[in-house]
Amino acid sequence: MMNNPWLDIENNCYKRITRDLNLFYAKSLDDDYLLIIELDDVPINDRNLSLKGFELYQNEENGKYKIYLKLKEQGSWEIFYQLCNDLVSYIQTSKYPIDKTVINRLMTWQSFLSSENNSFPLEKQLGLMGELTFLYEILTPKASLKQALIAWVGPEKEKQDFRINDVNIEVKAYLDNKSNKVHISSLEQLNPESGSLYLYAFGFRILDNGITVKDYISKIKSSIMEQCPEELFDFEQLILAYGYNYIQEYDNLERLYRYDANCWKVENNFPRIPIDIKNDAISSVLYTINLALCNDFEKQDSDLLAEIKRGGADVYP
Numbered sequence: 179m180m181n182n183p184w185l186d187i188e189n190n191c192y193k194r195i196t197r198d199l200n201l202f203y204a205k206s207l208d209d210d211y212l213l214i215i216e217l218d219d220v221p222i223n224d225r226n227l228s229l230k231g232f233e234l235y236q237n238e239e240n241g242k243y244k245i246y247l248k249l250k251e252q253g254s255w256e257i258f259y260q261l262c263n264d265l266v267s268y269i270q271t272s273k274y275p276i277d278k279t280v281i282n283r284l285m286t287w288q289s290f291l292s293s294e295n296n297s298f299p300l301e302k303q304l305g306l307m308g309e310l311t312f313l314y315e316i317l318t319p320k321a322s323l324k325q326a327l328i329a330w331v332g333p334e335k336e337k338q339d340f341r342i343n344d345v346n347i348e349v350k351a352y353l354d355n356k357s358n359k360v361h362i363s364s365l366e367q368l369n370p371e372s373g374s375l376y377l378y379a380f381g382f383r384i385l386d387n388g389i390t391v392k393d394y395i396s397k398i399k400s401s402i403m404e405q406c407p408e409e410l411f412d413f414e415q416l417i418l419a420y421g422y423n424y425i426q427e428y429d430n431l432e433r434l435y436r437y438d439a440n441c442w443k444v445e446n447n448f449p450r451i452p453i454d455i456k457n458d459a460i461s462s463v464l465y466t467i468n469l470a471l472c473n474d475f476e477k478q479d480s481d482l483l484a485e486i487k488r489g490g491a492d493v494y495p
Contacts, residue, residue, distance in 0.1 A: 383434070
């Protein structure tokens, strides 16, 4: 249960969110909930921003620019609080200037909030379920939930989905009516910059006794609260970065039942387009691999976990 940080703020007052940044929860004279972000020099370019349910404006005082994000309906304070936490986290960790960080993150939220059909594409459901399944059912039992969460780098736009020590893992998921073919969306996906690479694929069926992405996320959050509650916020940010808004009620979530799981080591003559074919004139690459024809490269989970252990992770035999 989230605590409402605006309840103990008087009208026309504010409360600093974090000691090292000028970020504030505030209330207006009219009892509006606000987030205030203070910039040192330049204002943000908000010409293309229109956030459903919120009002964005800024002003200048004594050479400093302040960004105001106002919630239009107090009944929606939970998603506003989620947005504020997300912004604070990205501002604290971003390598970019604060103005660029704010505008980029608000544009991501704009796409969330502009959704009218409350749907989450099946392809995205499969992809997220595959990555969560690998995190929770393959990595966590052999390392720890905290290590698995740290290793999940895919939502942060890394080339592969997981990286633990010097081992990269690309996770794919497919429906049984699609055979076991997977799509590779870039040259880099199967050509890591360093270390070894494994491809892990899950097969799912849509069945009544399956589990939705929403329910699986709730299951993992419960485990995080028991084992490493300090990681909950980071997990929620990863889910958001993937493109799933866990507060939004999606009306098309399928019940997915995992019926298959296999692992391959991507090495030597594994069927992939080599990275050295890269050319500035080629803007994108998408190809399909039939995993049924990759038996020579198939490995056991124990092979993958043993290599991770050799790299130094606390993985038991």
